[in-house]
Structures are given as C-alpha cells and as structure tokens.
Amino acid sequence: xxxxxxxxxxxxxxxxxxxxxxxxxxxxxxxxxxxxxxxxxxxxxxxxxxxxxxxxxxxxxxxxxxxxxxxxxxxxxxxxxxxxxxxxxxxxxxxxxxxxxxxxxxxxxxxxxxxxxxxxxxxxxxxxxxxxxxxxxxxxxxxxxx
Numbered sequence: 001x002x003x004x005x006x007x008x009x010x011x012x013x014x015x016x017x018x019x020x021x022x023x024x025x026x027x028x029x030x031x032x033x034x035x036x037x038x039x040x041x042x043x044x045x046x047x048x049x050x051x052x053x054x055x056x057x058x059x060x061x062x063x064x065x066x067x068x069x070x071x072x073x074x075x076x077x078x079x080x081x082x083x084x085x086x087x088x089x090x091x092x093x094x095x096x097x098x099x100x101x102x103x104x105x106x107x108x109x110x111x112x113x114x115x116x117x118x119x120x121x122x123x124x125x126x127x128x129x130x131x132x133x134x135x136x137x138x139x140x141x142x143x144x145x146x
Contacts, residue, residue: 008034008119010101012085015112018049025081028118034081035074044082052086055079081119089115 013022022045024037033039043064044052057076066072081101088095088103095103095117105116 008081009104009116010081010085010119011114011116012082012089013112013114014049014086014089018113020044020047020049020052020082021112023082023085025078034077040075040078040082044079049086049090052083053090053092055083084119085115085117088117089113 007028008025009028010023010025012020015021022038023041025034025039026037027034043060047055057079060075060079061072064075066075084093084101087093088099088101089106093099093101095101100119102118103115104118105114107114
C-alpha cells in the first residue's frame with residue numbers, strides 16, 4: 001500500500017569552513033533514498049556555503065548535462081533540497097513549519113555543523129519548473145482554431 005506521507009528528510013553537514021562535506025536525502029517514513037540518498041555529493045562536496053547559495057538549476061544542468069527528464073528531475077530535487085537547508089542555516093529563510101524546509105535540529109559535532117529537517121514534496125517540486133518537453137503540462141499543446 002502506498003504511503004500517504006510524502007514528507008522527506010534531509011541532513012546536510014558542513015565542515016568548519018562552511019564547505020559541504022556530506023548530505024543524506026531520504027523519505028521520512030521508510031528511510032529510503034530519493035533516487036540515491038546522496039546523489040549529487042560527488043558534484044557538490046567541497047563547495048562553500050556561498051557557492052551553494054548562488055548555484056542555480058541552470059548552472060547545474062550546464063555543468064552536468066542530463067540524460068533524461070527523470071534524471072534531471074531527481075538531480076534538481078536534490079539540489080533544491082540541499083539549498084533549502086542551507087538557506088535556513090545561513091539565515092536567508094525562516095525554517096518554520098510553513099517554510100520549504102522545516103528545521104528539526106542544528107548543531108556542531110566537533111568536526112563541523114549539521115542541519116536536519118523536513119521538506120514537503122509539493123513545496124519542493126513547485127521550485128522545479130517544467131521544460132515543456134513532456135507535453136503533459138500543456139505548454140506545447142496547440143490551441144484549436146475556429
């Protein structure tokens with residue numbers, strides 16, 4: 001039976017110089033990864049907080065061309081999840097219950113900072129705009145001529 005709770009959980013870890021060292025993006029209910037749990041880590045590890053805050057979808061897709069719409073969607077979902085967490089960590093977003101990212105915990109463990117929280121799928125997918133290639137959204141439908 002499918003799960004009705006589509007909330008996702010992310011934990012982002014930064015070193016003492018505010019560089020990304022790790023993240024995990026998981027389904028809250030079962031703990032399964034969203035695609036792979038740290039899908040973009042090879043591309044994002046070592047980037048500074050300011051680099052990540054400025055990094056947009058177009059930057060990512062230009063740097064790492066996508067092979068399919070599904071791959072692009074999953075990659076952008078991970079990118080926006082990481083960005084949502086660090087926007088709160090950096091003080092750019094509030095991180096309350098109605099925000100894109102709801103903070104559960106922020107702390108320092110001796111090796112660096114971590115931030116954990118919840119993301120509602122609907123809020124996150126609203127940030128990922130359609131390219132119009134799938135024809136499902138109607139962006140390429142022809143209007144009927146009278």
